[in-house]
Amino acid sequence: MHTEHRHSRRAFLCGTGGLMTASAVMGMGAASAAGAAAGAAEELALTGEIAETHYYLTEVRLESGFERESEYITATRTALHTLEIRDGSIQAILEEGAALTPDVPRYSAGGKLALPAFRDMHIHLDKTFYGGPWQAPLPRQGKTIMDMIAREEILLPKLLPTSQRRAEALIELLLSQGTTMARSHCNIDPVSGLKSLEHLQLALENHRDRFDCEIVAFPQHGLLHSKVDGLMREAMAMGVQFVGGLDPTNVDGAMEQSLDAMFQIALDHDKAVDIHLHETGPAGVAAIHHMVETVERTPQLKGRLNLSHAFALGTLPEAELDALAERMAAQGVTVISTVPIGALTMPLPRLREKGVTLMTGTDSVIDHWSPFGTGDMLEKANLCAQLYGGRDEFGLTRAMAIATGDLLPLTDAGERAWPKPGDAAEFALAEANCSAEAVARRSARTATFHKGRLVYGGVARA
Numbered sequence: 256m257h258t259e260h261r262h263s264r265r266a267f268l269c270g271t272g273g274l275m276t277a278s279a280v281m282g283m284g285a286a287s288a289a290g291a292a293a294g295a296a297e298e299l300a301l302t303g304e305i306a307e308t309h310y311y312l313t314e315v316r317l318e319s320g321f322e323r324e325s326e327y328i329t330a331t332r333t334a335l336h337t338l339e340i341r342d343g344s345i346q347a348i349l350e351e352g353a354a355l356t357p358d359v360p361r362y363s364a365g366g367k368l369a370l371p372a373f374r375d376m377h378i379h380l381d382k383t384f385y386g387g388p389w390q391a392p393l394p395r396q397g398k399t400i401m402d403m404i405a406r407e408e409i410l411l412p413k414l415l416p417t418s419q420r421r422a423e424a425l426i427e428l429l430l431s432q433g434t435t436m437a438r439s440h441c442n443i444d445p446v447s448g449l450k451s452l453e454h455l456q457l458a459l460e461n462h463r464d465r466f467d468c469e470i471v472a473f474p475q476h477g478l479l480h481s482k483v484d485g486l487m488r489e490a491m492a493m494g495v496q497f498v499g500g501l502d503p504t505n506v507d508g509a510m511e512q513s514l515d516a517m518f519q520i521a522l523d524h525d526k527a528v529d530i531h532l533h534e535t536g537p538a539g540v541a542a543i544h545h546m547v548e549t550v551e552r553t554p555q556l557k558g559r560l561n562l563s564h565a566f567a568l569g570t571l572p573e574a575e576l577d578a579l580a581e582r583m584a585a586q587g588v589t590v591i592s593t594v595p596i597g598a599l600t601m602p603l604p605r606l607r608e609k610g611v612t613l614m615t616g617t618d619s620v621i622d623h624w625s626p627f628g629t630g631d632m633l634e635k636a637n638l639c640a641q642l643y644g645g646r647d648e649f650g651l652t653r654a655m656a657i658a659t660g661d662l663l664p665l666t667d668a669g670e671r672a673w674p675k676p677g678d679a680a681e682f683a684l685a686e687a688n689c690s691a692e693a694v695a696r697r698s699a700r701t702a703t704f705h706k707g708r709l710v711y712g713g714v715a716r717a
């Protein structure tokens with residue numbers, strides 16, 4: 256499989272698109288590329304492979320500060336730099352024109368903007384329609400989560416034969432968007448047993464050098480309802496990092512018992528927890544309280560509780576939300592939101608203000624739950640900017656934090672925070688002038704670097 260993705264990268268550069276494809280990589284329009292008479296030379300100058308572990312990447316655009324007019328931040332200053340990349344890290348950040356060691360190979364980013372690599376912290380790589388024929392979800396009106404589970408019982412055996420291949424296609428999509436780190440939930444249920452997990456692990460193994468992924472064992476059909484405690488423990492032994500959970504009232508019908516069983520698996524196997532909590536209203540609020548109380552009296556769980564969705568937080572009056580958010584922050588609870596749009600708006604800025612760690616993720620790219628996912632974390636940043644008032648230059652730059660694990664090129668004061676010498680060489684190149692533009696316009700990404708390796712797209716030989 257390794258050769259297959261190498262082949263696909265080469266196809267990206269040298270396929271039927273020819274000069275067009277090459278020029279797209281370098282962000283040139285077709286006309287300007289055609290104007291570059293030495294077309295063949297242009298093509299040869301591009302590469303989708305960097306074999307060396309020590310090289311220079313020249314002409315990288317980095318942010319250097321904010322421009323201000325009276326009290327407003329009106330623009331972002333950038334400058335071109337050379338990154339010296341060695342053994343997976345950014346060893347040095349050199350000014351443009353600095354003397355370079357002659358025998359170190361050089362590649363050029365062609366003036367593209369470097370952004371911290373993106374992190375998709377909630378996705379289901381194991382059950383997707385992506386990479387297969389078009390298929391829309393069945394109508395959902397009037398269907399409960401139990402109805403959806405019944406549908407899955409029929410669907411899963413049909414998905415399993417292609418689940419590894421489709422997971423790999425989805426990984427390719429994420430890499431193309433600059434995402435190099437993900438957390439994938441993986442079904443643990445009586446229908447697919449441990450097969451979904453086995454297939455996902457095979458898919459990840461084939462991309463081990465390109466893509467990091469944590470796995471959550473996800474009892475989609477209910478931990479108690481589908482009696483998968485034993486299977487969940489087998490999944491722990493297979494090396495997954497997180498114990499998952501699901502709506503303990505609506506699915507398991509026994510809130511405390513379900514959550515306690517989930518935590519017990521985590522404690523017995525020394526793992527963290529990442530639970531899908533869609534429940535709103537009193538049931539959802541009670542579940543969050545029960546979980547936070549459990550962590551408060553169980554020090555081994557501190558910093559190890561992740562709430563995916565947690566819609567109930569969007570239904571609380573402000574004072575109640577503040578008090579709960581403070582307790583969550585004190586226990587290192589993380590909220591992972593897909594940044595929903597619609598009837599419910601998650602109070603993400605308030606949670607952040609209170610010190611709760613926030614992450615985002617795709618959830619469904621295209622599957623039986625939703626056909627709308629893009630796999631693009633800049634889309635999530637863009638939604639944050641739209642929903643929470645980030646339409647000005649400064650607000651747009653801040654909105655990107657949820658997509659990068661809180662790494663931003665500039666601090667609030669406008670000093671460079673990323674990259675710094677010694678940082679992992681983990682970044683994407685985008686056709687944008689600055690991160691504000693990248694967030695607002697979801698600018699195209701042309702190359703993705705993971706641990707110093709070019710893992711998607713292309714750069715020029717310099």
Ligand SMILES: [Zn+2]
Nearest residue numbers: 379440531618
């Ligand atoms: Zn999910």
